[in-house]
Every structure is written in structure tokens, then in C-alpha cells.
Amino acid sequence: MSCASLYAPELRARGFRMTSQRKAILHVLHHSGDHLSPAEIFERARREAPGLTYPTVYRTLEFLAKNGLAMPAHIVGKKQLAYQIVGESHHHLICRSCGSSLEVGLDALEPAIRQLEASSGYRFINSHVTLLGLCPKCQKEAG
Amino acid sequence: MSCASLYAPELRARGFRMTSQRKAILHVLHHSGDHLSPAEIFERARREAPGLTYPTVYRTLEFLAKNGLAMPAHIVGKKQLAYQIVGESHHHLICRSCGSSLEVGLDALEPAIRQLEASSGYRFINSHVTLLGLCPKCQKEAG
DNA sequence: TAATTTATTGCAAAAATTTGCAATAAGGAA
DNA sequence: TTCCTTATTGCAAATTTTTGCAATAAATTA
Numbered sequence: 001m002s003c004a005s006l007y008a009p010e011l012r013a014r015g016f017r018m019t020s021q022r023k024a025i026l027h028v029l030h031h032s033g034d035h036l037s038p039a040e041i042f043e044r045a046r047r048e049a050p051g052l053t054y055p056t057v058y059r060t061l062e063f064l065a066k067n068g069l070a071m072p073a074h075i076v077g078k079k080q081l082a083y084q085i086v087g088e089s090h091h092h093l094i095c096r097s098c099g100s101s102l103e104v105g106l107d108a109l110e111p112a113i114r115q116l117e118a119s120s121g122y123r124f125i126n127s128h129v130t131l132l133g134l135c136p137k138c139q140k141e142a143g
Numbered sequence: 144m145s146c147a148s149l150y151a152p153e154l155r156a157r158g159f160r161m162t163s164q165r166k167a168i169l170h171v172l173h174h175s176g177d178h179l180s181p182a183e184i185f186e187r188a189r190r191e192a193p194g195l196t197y198p199t200v201y202r203t204l205e206f207l208a209k210n211g212l213a214m215p216a217h218i219v220g221k222k223q224l225a226y227q228i229v230g231e232s233h234h235h236l237i238c239r240s241c242g243s244s245l246e247v248g249l250d251a252l253e254p255a256i257r258q259l260e261a262s263s264g265y266r267f268i269n270s271h272v273t274l275l276g277l278c279p280k281c282q283k284e285a286g
Numbered sequence: 287t288a289a290t291t292t293a294t295t296g297c298a299a300a301a302a303t304t305t306g307c308a309a310t311a312a313g314g315a316a
Numbered sequence: 317t318t319c320c321t322t323a324t325t326g327c328a329a330a331t332t333t334t335t336g337c338a339a340t341a342a343a344t345t346a
Contacts, residue, residue, distance in 0.1 A: 012312095012313080015323085016323075016324090017311085017312045017313070017322095017323060017324070018312080018313095019311080019312070019323090019324065019325080020311095021324085021325075022324090038302085038303085039302085051325085051326080052325095052326095053325075053326055053327080054302085054303080055303085055304075055305085055325080055326070055327085056324085056325060056326075058302095058303060058304070059304090059324085059325085060324095063324095065275075068275060071275070072217050073217070074215050074216070074217045074224060081217055081224070081303095093259065093263060093265055093268070095265070102263060102265075104259060104263070106252070106255055108251060108252065108254065108255035109249070109251065109252060109255070109272075111251065112249055112251035112252070113274065116236065116247060116274070117276070120236060120245060120247070120276075121278070121279040122236055122238070122245075122274075122276035122277060122278055122279070123276055123277050123282055124276050124277050125236070125274050125275065125276035126274070126275045126276070127272065127273070127274050127275075128272070128273045128274075128275070129252075129270065129271070129272045129273075130270070130271045130272075131256065131259070131265075131268050131269070131270050131271075132208075132211060132214070132268065132269045132270075132271070133260070133263075133265035133266055133267050133268035133269070134211075134265060134266050134267050135264070135265055136264040136265070139266055155342095155343080158293085159293075159294090160292095160293055160294070160341085160342045160343070161342080161343095162293090162294065162295080162341080162342070163341095164294085164295075165294090181332085181333080182332085194295085194296075195295095195296095196295075196296055196297080197332085197333080198295080198296070198297085198333085198334075198335085199294085199295060199296075201332095201333060201334070202294085202295085202334090203294095206294095223332080223333095224333095
């Protein structure tokens with residue numbers, strides 16, 4: 001039984017279908033856990049779903065994002081938009097000069113989000129935070 | 144004197160040049176204050192810099208992002224990456240079903256960022272937060 | 287001001303992403 | 317299981333974004 005079956009009931013309940021292409025893409029995202037570009041996702045998912053095409057990859061990623069199963073992130077310095085499975089919130093601190101990045105915890109955000117759910121009426125809020133700064137090394141080089 | 148001259152010294156100090164194209168694009172971003180797509184930026188900036196081309200728009204936006212003058216944001220539901228001048232941090236709460244969005248304050252984040260500057264050694268940290276949820280209307284429709 | 291250096295631009299072509307539409311296949315009903 | 321409905325896919329073409337390179341022009345020096 002594939003890990004994708006974890007997601008199937010949620011999709012079906014909303015009237016969507018679990019296809020071999022979606023299974024393959026979810027499988028790749030789920031097991032990587034990291035940010036992956038559409039090209040990386042295409043290459044890996046194609047092993048399980050041979051006929052897979054690029055339009056399907058792009059459409060599936062947008063679909064997963066709309067349904068809260070994946071999160072898109074524009075990583076400064078990389079050209080392509082990258083996607084990541086939604087699990088725990090991952091927050092990134094990125095150097096805008098050299099592009100090096102650091103995974104950071106922002107537990108401070110959690111209470112604020114709960115409060116926001118209460119005040120805004122929105123629910124199931126996922127957060128994606130990108131922090132841009134200058135890393136110590138690049139501060140020195142910049143003088 | 145154009146608003147772009149506000150940014151010129153900072154660029155020159157780092158060995159970059161203030162060109163008519165950059166002036167035009169900064170002017171557009173500065174006065175809009177909002178997220179704009181490359182196409183919108185191209186159209187508006189072209190009025191002031193007639194020879195402006197698309198490659199220049201894309202390169203300039205990436206350049207501004209790398210240098211902390213603009214922030215890119217992938218707005219779910221929109222196809223294109225959008226850019227916004229860096230001023231106060233703007234944070235967005237977006238409905239992943241209908242795409243409607245809300246500007247939210249996250250002052251709660253500020254202390255955490257200051258603390259992060261201290262612990263990580265990174266400096267000049269700008270934040271960009273995207274929160275995805277379901278708006279009240281779409282919660283009803285989803286049952 | 288004129289000359290020099292090189293960051294930046296425009297052009298043309300390449301690559302990535304999106305779209306329309308007919309064909310396919312998932313999931314429910316018979 | 318077989319049939320039916322329609323969400324989803326693949327294909328081909330359109331559009332958007334990126335890249336290489338020669339030409340241009342910003343800023344510094346003489």
C-alpha cells in the first residue's frame with residue numbers, strides 16, 4: 001500500500017480522483033520531504049508513472065497546493081519554483097547574496113496563527129515563511 | 144528628483160549602476176507598493192523607459208530581490224511570480240480554494256526575527272509570510 | 287571634458303510553464 | 317461486473333521566462 005493512499009480519502013471526499021500520476025507525485029514529495037523543482041519531480045515520478053508528462057506535473061503541483069497538500073516556495077537564487085509536501089511548517093532563512101540557507105524554527109508564529117484563525121474566520125492555516133538576510137560570510141565580503 | 148535616487152547610493156556603494164531601466168522599475172514598484180507581475184511592471188515601466196525589454200525586467204527584478212530592495216512572492220492561484228518593493232513587511236493570508244486574500248499584520252514575528260538575527264549571525268532580515276487557509280465562504284461550500 | 291573600464295542592456299534563440307481540446311480512465315450506479 | 321459520468325491526462329501549440337553574447341552606457345580617472 002502506497003503512502004499516497006494516505007491522501008486518497010481526503011481527495012475523494014472532495015470529489016477529486018486519485019490517479020496513478022498523482023500517486024507518483026505525492027509519493028515523491030512525501031518521501032523527499034524537501035523542496036523539489038518541477039523538473040526533479042518529473043524525473044523521479046516518471047519512474048513510477050512512465051507516461052507522465054510535464055503539463056500533468058505542473059497541473060498536479062498547482063492542484064496539490066490549492067488543496068493544501070503541498071506548498072510552493074520561490075527560493076531566491078534558484079530559477080524554478082519549488083514544491084514541498086505539507087507536513088510540519090518549514091521556514092527558511094536565505095542569504096540574498098550567496099543563496100546559502102538555513103532551516104529555522106519559528107514557534108513564535110504558532111500562537112499568532114491560532115489567534116488569526118479565530119479573528120479571521122479562516123481555517124486550516126499553513127504557514128510558509130521566507131526570511132531574507134545577509135549571512136555572516138557575505139557581511140564581511142560586503143565590508 | 145526621482146524616487147529612484149533614494150536607492151542609487153546604496154547600489155553605487157556596492158559597485159552597481161543606476162540605469163534608466165532600473166529607475167523606471169523602482170519607480171513603478173515604489174509608487175504601487177503592491178505586488179505586481181512582471182507583465183504589469185513591464186507595461187508601466189515602459190512609459191518611462193521606452194526601450195525597455197522583458198529580459199531586462201526579469202533580470203532587474205531578480206537583481207532587486209538579491210539586493211534586498213524587492214521581494215518576490217508566489218501568489219497561489221496566480222500564474223506569475225509577483226514582486227513588491229521592500230518596505231514594511233507585508234504578510235498575506237490567502238484562501239487556497241477561491242484565492243481571495245487578506246493582508247494581515249504579524250507583529251508577533253518581529254521579536255522572533257530580532258532574536259534570530261542574534262543567534263544566526265544573519266543581518267538585515269526581511270520577512271515574507273504566506274499563510275494558506277480556507278476562507279469562511281469556502282468552508283461552507285466545502286461542507 | 288574626453289577616455290577608459292566594465293556593469294548592464296537588447297536581441298535572438300532556448301528553455302520552462304501554461305492552455306485548449308479531444309481522448310482516457312477513476313469512481314459511483316446499475 | 318459492466319456502464320456511465322466527468323475529472324484528469326496527453327498532445328500540440330501558445331505564452332512566459334531564461335540565457336549567450338555583442339553593443340551600449342554609467343561611473344571613475346585623467
